[in-house]
Amino acid sequence: MPTFVYGLIALVTFGALGAVVWSYRDVANRHAEKARAYAAAHGRVDEH
DSSP states (O other), X not given: OOHHHHHHHHHHHHHHHXXXXXXXXXXXXXXXXXHHHHXXXXXXXXXX
């Protein structure tokens, strides 16, 4: 196998992993209201 193929495999792999990480961006903020409601229902203080 030519050496540039190893680099190509690495590039594709890191690109796929980057797409997975990108898909999880801002997930915590999407569910902030649900988390606050849960904390309030269970008597937890939100310090943020």
